[in-house]
Amino acid sequence: MALTSLIQRFRSFVGGIHPPYHKDLTDHQTIRQLPLPERVILPLSQHIGTPATACVKVGDTVLTGQMIGAADGPVSAPVHATISGTVTAIGMYPHPSGREVQSVVIESDGADEWVALPKRDGIGGVDNDTLRGWIADAGVVGLGGATFPTRVKMSPPETAQLDTLVINGAECEPYLTADHRLMVEEAGRIAEGGALIARILGVGRVIVGIEDNKADATVCMEKALTRLDPVRSGRLDVTVAVVPTKYPQGGEKQLIAVLTGREIPSGGLPMDVGVVVHNVGTAAAVSDAVLLGRPLVERVVTVTGEGLAAPGNARVRLGTPARALIEAFGGGEQVGKVVFGGPMMGVAQFHMEVPVIKGTSGILVLPPEAVTLEDIRPCIRCSACIEVCPIGLLPNMISVCAEQLAFAESEQYHPFDCIECGCCSYVCPSYRPLVQMIRYAKTEVRSLKQKAPH
Amino acid sequence: MDEPIETPPTATPPQGEAKPPPKKPTKKPPKSDPAPAPDYVLSSSPHIRKAISIRRIMGEVLLALLPATAFGLYLFGPHALWVLSLCVAGSVATEVVCQRWAGTRVTISDGSAALTGLLLGMTLPPQAPWWICLIGAVVAIGLGKHVFGGLGYNPYNPALLGRVVLLISFPAQMTAYYSPGWWGVDAVTSATPLGLLQEARIRSMGLGEATQLSMSDAFFGFMPGSIGETSTLALLAGGLFLLWRRHITWDIPVAMLGTVAAGSALFWWIDPSRYMPPQFHLMTGGLMLAAFFMATDMVTSPLTTRGKLIFGFGCGLLTVIIRLWGGYAEAVSFAILLMNSAVPIIDKYTPPRLYGTGKPPAQGPKS
Ligand code: SF4
Ligand code: SF4
Numbered sequence: 001m002a003l004t005s006l007i008q009r010f011r012s013f014v015g016g017i018h019p020p021y022h023k024d025l026t027d028h029q030t031i032r033q034l035p036l037p038e039r040v041i042l043p044l045s046q047h048i049g050t051p052a053t054a055c056v057k058v059g060d061t062v063l064t065g066q067m068i069g070a071a072d073g074p075v076s077a078p079v080h081a082t083i084s085g086t087v088t089a090i091g092m093y094p095h096p097s098g099r100e101v102q103s104v105v106i107e108s109d110g111a112d113e114w115v116a117l118p119k120r121d122g123i124g125g126v127d128n129d130t131l132r133g134w135i136a137d138a139g140v141v142g143l144g145g146a147t148f149p150t151r152v153k154m155s156p157p158e159t160a161q162l163d164t165l166v167i168n169g170a171e172c173e174p175y176l177t178a179d180h181r182l183m184v185e186e187a188g189r190i191a192e193g194g195a196l197i198a199r200i201l202g203v204g205r206v207i208v209g210i211e212d213n214k215a216d217a218t219v220c221m222e223k224a225l226t227r228l229d230p231v232r233s234g235r236l237d238v239t240v241a242v243v244p245t246k247y248p249q250g251g252e253k254q255l256i257a258v259l260t261g262r263e264i265p266s267g268g269l270p271m272d273v274g275v276v277v278h279n280v281g282t283a284a285a286v287s288d289a290v291l292l293g294r295p296l297v298e299r300v301v302t303v304t305g306e307g308l309a310a311p312g313n314a315r316v317r318l319g320t321p322a323r324a325l326i327e328a329f330g331g332g333e334q335v336g337k338v339v340f341g342g343p344m345m346g347v348a349q350f351h352m353e354v355p356v357i358k359g360t361s362g363i364l365v366l367p368p369e370a371v372t373l374e375d376i377r378p379c380i381r382c383s384a385c386i387e388v389c390p391i392g393l394l395p396n397m398i399s400v401c402a403e404q405l406a407f408a409e410s411e412q413y414h415p416f417d418c419i420e421c422g423c424c425s426y427v428c429p430s431y432r433p434l435v436q437m438i439r440y441a442k443t444e445v446r447s448l449k450q451k452a453p454h
Numbered sequence: 455m456d457e458p459i460e461t462p463p464t465a466t467p468p469q470g471e472a473k474p475p476p477k478k479p480t481k482k483p484p485k486s487d488p489a490p491a492p493d494y495v496l497s498s499s500p501h502i503r504k505a506i507s508i509r510r511i512m513g514e515v516l517l518a519l520l521p522a523t524a525f526g527l528y529l530f531g532p533h534a535l536w537v538l539s540l541c542v543a544g545s546v547a548t549e550v551v552c553q554r555w556a557g558t559r560v561t562i563s564d565g566s567a568a569l570t571g572l573l574l575g576m577t578l579p580p581q582a583p584w585w586i587c588l589i590g591a592v593v594a595i596g597l598g599k600h601v602f603g604g605l606g607y608n609p610y611n612p613a614l615l616g617r618v619v620l621l622i623s624f625p626a627q628m629t630a631y632y633s634p635g636w637w638g639v640d641a642v643t644s645a646t647p648l649g650l651l652q653e654a655r656i657r658s659m660g661l662g663e664a665t666q667l668s669m670s671d672a673f674f675g676f677m678p679g680s681i682g683e684t685s686t687l688a689l690l691a692g693g694l695f696l697l698w699r700r701h702i703t704w705d706i707p708v709a710m711l712g713t714v715a716a717g718s719a720l721f722w723w724i725d726p727s728r729y730m731p732p733q734f735h736l737m738t739g740g741l742m743l744a745a746f747f748m749a750t751d752m753v754t755s756p757l758t759t760r761g762k763l764i765f766g767f768g769c770g771l772l773t774v775i776i777r778l779w780g781g782y783a784e785a786v787s788f789a790i791l792l793m794n795s796a797v798p799i800i801d802k803y804t805p806p807r808l809y810g811t812g813k814p815p816a817q818g819p820k821s
Pocket of ligand 1: 391393420421425
C-alpha cells in the first residue's frame with residue numbers, strides 16, 4: 001500500500017524567542033565513538049525520584065551493563081556499570097546539578113566486557129507488564145533532560161484517556177544537536193521505540209515533532225516510520241510534524257499545544273489532555289531495552305561551544321567526566337563557562353570532573369568573552385519579558401515581589417506555572433535574572449505553605 | 455586522604471594521577487576535597503543574553519528624536535539649541551545630584567536622564583528663558599523620577615510632569631510662542647494653531663484664524679509651536695524607526711491617534727463651523743510627539759497589549775475632550791499624565807492570557 005506523506009507542517013505557539021542557534025557548529029558532525037573512559041563516576045541519582053541503592057562494594061569487579069544500583073521504590077531507576085573494571089570508591093561526588101551525590105566510581109580494565117544480555121526474540125506474545133518491567137530494568141529515564149523514570153510514564157492510571165503519543169524531536173535549545181543526529185543516523189531505533197511505547201500505552205496516534213531547521217531529520221524519520229509494520233498496516237496513525245523553529249518549541253506544554261491544540265491545565269500533566277510525550281532519545285533507549293535487552297549505559301551528547309576547537313557529537317558512556325570530553329573535542333585554555341545542557345536551561349558547572357549522566361544532552365563550553373556579568377537594574381516595565389513568555393506570565397511582577405520578599409503576594413502572578421524556559425531573562429534589557437527570581441519565589445512560597453498549613 | 459577530584463586548573467595537569475587507593479573500605483563516604491574557587495563563571499541559566507540594554511534602548515530613542523530635533527533647530531535657530539542643551543544638561547546634573555545624595559550608583563550613562571531632558575526641551579517654546587529650562591529639568595528628574603525611587607519606579611512621565619508644572623506655574627512664559635524665524639532675529643510673537651483655536655472659542659468667534667493653517671505646512675512643521683512638536687513628518691519618521699526597532703509597539707500610538715482622529719471627526723461632521731477637521735487635530739500641538747515618544751514611555755504605560763490599547767484610547771479621548779472644551783489649548787500632556795495614574799488599575803484588569811486557561815489560540819496543522 002502506498003502511503004501518502006507523513007509530513008505535515010504546524011503553526012507556532014504564542015511567545016518565545018529566536019536566539020542565535022549555533023547549531024551549525026555540530027549538526028553535520030556524525031556521532032563519534034570515543035575511546036572508553038579510564039574511569040567513570042556513576043551517581044546513584046541520575047533521575048527524578050528516589051536514588052538507587054548501591055548493590056556493589058568497593059573492590060568488586062563489574063562488567064559493562066551490570067546493575068550497580070538497584071531501583072528503590074516505584075519512582076526510581078536502576079544504575080548500571082558503563083565500563084568493565086573495579087569499583088574503586090563509593091562516596092559523595094559532584095553531580096551536574098551542582099550538589100554532591102552518592103556515586104560509584106569504576107576504574108576501567110580496558111576490556112569493556114559485557115554481562116550476558118537476555119535473549120529476546122520478538123515481542124509478539126509478551127504482555128505489556130513484562131515490557132514495562134524490561135524497560136524499568138534497563139534503567140531507562142527521560143533522556144530529554146527531565147530524567148523522569150520512563151516506566152512511570154508508561155503506566156498511566158486506569159482513569160487516563162490517552163489517545164496520542166508525542167515523540168519530541170524539536171530540540172529547541174541552541175547549540176544542541178544530539179537529538180538531531182540521532183534522528184538522522186538512527187531513526188530506525190526511534191521509530192521502533194515509538195511504536196513500542198504506543199503499543200504499551202494503547203494509543204493509536206503518534207506525532208513526531210521536529211523543528212523546521214532539521215529538514216534531514218524529518219526525511220529520515222519519515223522513512224523509518226514508513227517501514228514500521230503497524231504503520232504499513234494502518235493500525236498506527238503516524239505524523240511527522242514540522243514545527244516552526246522557535247525556543248521553547250520543545251517544551252512539553254508548547255509542543256502539545258502546537259500539535260494537538262490542547263493545553264495542559266495549570267498544575268496538570270500531559271496525561272490530563274490525553275497525551276504522553278517522550279523524547280527521541282528515550283524512544284531509542286526503550287527500543288534497545290526491549291528488543292536487545294540492553295541497559296542504558298550510554299547516550300549521545302553534543303560537546304560544543306566557541307570554547308572548543310573541534311565541537312561535535314559523541315556516543316558517551318555515562319559517568320564519563322566532562323574533562324575527558326572537553327579534551328577530546330579540542331578544549332583548551334579558552335574556558336569561561338562550562339554548561340551541562342543547552343545555554344537556555346543548562347546548569348553551569350564548577351568542576352571539570354562532573355560526569356555525564358542520563359539527562360546530559362550536551363556540554364557547552366563558552367569562551368571567556370561570551371561570559372558577561374552585568375549590573376542588575378530596576379525593571380523599566382518594557383514588557384519584553386511578557387511578550388516572550390510562552391505561558392503568559394508577568395515575569396517582571398514576580399521578580400519585583402521576590403526582590404521585596406513579598407512572596408505571598410507573588411503567588412497571584414502564578415509562579416508555579418513557569419516552565420523556567422529562561423526567555424524572560426534572555427530579553428530583559430535591565431539584565432534582571434528573572435527565572436532565578438521566579439525559582440526563588442517558588443521555593444519560598446512552598447516553604448511558607450509548609451509552615452502554615454491551611 | 456582520597457583525592458578523586460582534581461580542581462580544574464587552566465593548565466591541564468597530567469591525566470590519571472587521581473588514583474583513589476582504597477586504603478580501607480570505610481562505611482563513611484570519602485569526602486572529596488573541598489573544591490577551591492572555580493575557574494569558571496557560575497551563574498543561573500540562561501547563559502546567553504540578547505544584545506540589548508537600557509542604554510541601547512535610550513540611545514535608539516534619542517536617535518529617533520534626531521529628525522524632529524534637527525528640524526526644530528533649523529526652524530527656530532540657536533536659541534532653541536540653547537533651550538535643549540540647558541534641559542539636557544540640567545536633567546543629567548539633577549540625576550547626578552539625586553543619586554549622590556541618595557548614595558546610590560550614578561547611572562547617567564544609561565541615557566535616560568538625557569532623554570528626559572531632550573523630551574522636556576522639545577515641549578518648551580523656542581524662546582523659553584534659561585530659568586524655565588532649569589526649573590523644568592529639576593522638577594522632571596527630581597520630582598518626576600527620583601522622588602519615586604528612580605528609573606522604573608516613576609508613575610508619571612518625568613518630562614511631561616516637568617512641562618505641566620511649568621505650564622501651571624509660569625503660563626505667560628510657557629505660552630509665549632513665536633513664528634518660526636532663523637536666528638530668532640525676526641521672531642514675532644504669534645500663537646500656535648491650537649492657541650488660535652482656543653482663543654476663538656473663548657471669544658465665540660467660531661474657528662478664527664486657525665483655519666488659515668495650511669495642512670502641508672502643518673505636515674512639514676512650518677508653524678509656531680514648541681521646539682520639537684511641529685513637524686509631523688519628522689516625528690512620524692522617528693516613530694516608525696522605533697516601531698521597526700521594536701522599542702515601542704503599535705498599540706498605544708494607533709489607539710491614541712485613532713481615538714483623536716475619530717473623536718474630532720465626529721464633531722467636525724456634526725458642526726464643521728465650530729470644530730476643526732481631524733487632520734488639523736492630528737498634526738497640531740504635541741500630539742505626534744506625545745503619541746510616539748511620551749505615551750509609549752515604557753515605565754509609565756501598561757504592560758500588555760490589551761492594557762496599552764485601553765491606555766492609548768484613554769489618552770486620545772482625554773485629549774479630544776480637553777482640546778474641544780477644556781481651558782488649556784494644549785491637552786496632550788494632561789491627558790497622558792491622567793492616564794499614567796490609571797496604569798496600575800489597567801494592569802490589574804488586563805493580565806496576559808495564561809496558558810491553560812480560557813480559549814487556546816488557533817493551533818494545529820496548517821491547512
Ligand atoms: S516566566 Fe517562566 S515560563 Fe515565562 S518566560 Fe520566564 S522562565 Fe519562561
Ligand atoms: S524585560 Fe526586564 S525590564 Fe522589561 S518588563 Fe521584563 S523585567 Fe522589566
